[in-house]
Amino acid sequence: MSHQPNHLNSNPNSIANLKLKIGAYEICPIPTGIFGLDGGAMFGTVPKVLWEKSNPPDDKNRIQMEARALLLKSRGSNILIDCGNGGDFVAKYGDKMGSKFGEMYNIDDSGPSLEKSLHAHGLSVNDIHHVILTHLHFDHAGGATTARDHKLVPTFPKAQYYVQQANLDTATTPNLRERASYYPANFQPLIDADVLNILQGPKENLLPGVSTLISNGHTQGQQMVKVTDGHNTLLYCGDVVPTSTHVRVPWLMGYDLHPLILMEEKQKYLSEAADHSWYLFFEHDPYCDSARIEKKGADFAVKERYWL
Numbered sequence: 001m002s003h004q005p006n007h008l009n010s011n012p013n014s015i016a017n018l019k020l021k022i023g024a025y026e027i028c029p030i031p032t033g034i035f036g037l038d039g040g041a042m043f044g045t046v047p048k049v050l051w052e053k054s055n056p057p058d059d060k061n062r063i064q065m066e067a068r069a070l071l072l073k074s075r076g077s078n079i080l081i082d083c084g085n086g087g088d089f090v091a092k093y094g095d096k097m098g099s100k101f102g103e104m105y106n107i108d109d110s111g112p113s114l115e116k117s118l119h120a121h122g123l124s125v126n127d128i129h130h131v132i133l134t135h136l137h138f139d140h141a142g143g144a145t146t147a148r149d150h151k152l153v154p155t156f157p158k159a160q161y162y163v164q165q166a167n168l169d170t171a172t173t174p175n176l177r178e179r180a181s182y183y184p185a186n187f188q189p190l191i192d193a194d195v196l197n198i199l200q201g202p203k204e205n206l207l208p209g210v211s212t213l214i215s216n217g218h219t220q221g222q223q224m225v226k227v228t229d230g231h232n233t234l235l236y237c238g239d240v241v242p243t244s245t246h247v248r249v250p251w252l253m254g255y256d257l258h259p260l261i262l263m264e265e266k267q268k269y270l271s272e273a274a275d276h277s278w279y280l281f282f283e284h285d286p287y288c289d290s291a292r293i294e295k296k297g298a299d300f301a302v303k304e305r306y307w308l
């Protein structure tokens, strides 16, 4: 099944469709909707002439971004990684910010959504048992909470949620630069409902076959999620490598807090990914959801792109 929304420009390179199962888990991409971010901010110091062909901007210079969660589906235990932008923006962010939020980020609610994508796999919000949040920026954690009966509550009533302590700390007292990305409405209801599990550092086998790796370059205490059965390995990259274009080490986002740290982290994790043929899973790439990469001198290049 192809998840490529048909209103997007098609990528000139062919993309292989692949059904992946890792251990007990069916690997199910969960597109939650297309939104837009400033192309310059997404590519940092990379000149527009280099990125505008692969990521054409609109008349406000915004490029199309997917907000893609990942479902690890297995008998008796369903794990969701990240939750997309969510909705209920006025209830969450107040009249002033909430009413212009959808327009500001060009959030398209006509296509896939978290609920619709889960439904396509025969699941509802009641069927999710674990939610791993890479970090609490709104485009990753927005869907974690929802408004019900005029109250903000966890979107998944039966789920335990997981986040890193360092990320919760920075989300609770954000620096000026990240203040527009962290909103208490996306995590305080999880704390109030006593379902937010706070992790200290990398966690091997947090859940069977599912481990977390830490990165501090984009924001403090982001966790990537590694799923492995010893044969196949998939890495949910979060904002460490938001799209397949960002596998190149110096292609960073303007949003990244610590560029040099992030480049070191990319060297380390992507070397391992190239050496062991890991599948990299991209949260924000509208033109493919995963890829395998190869080393190219001191840098990396995409070997093959996939729709899982």
Ligand SMILES: [Zn+2]
Binding pocket: 135, 137, 218, 219, 239
């Ligand atoms: Zn982020």
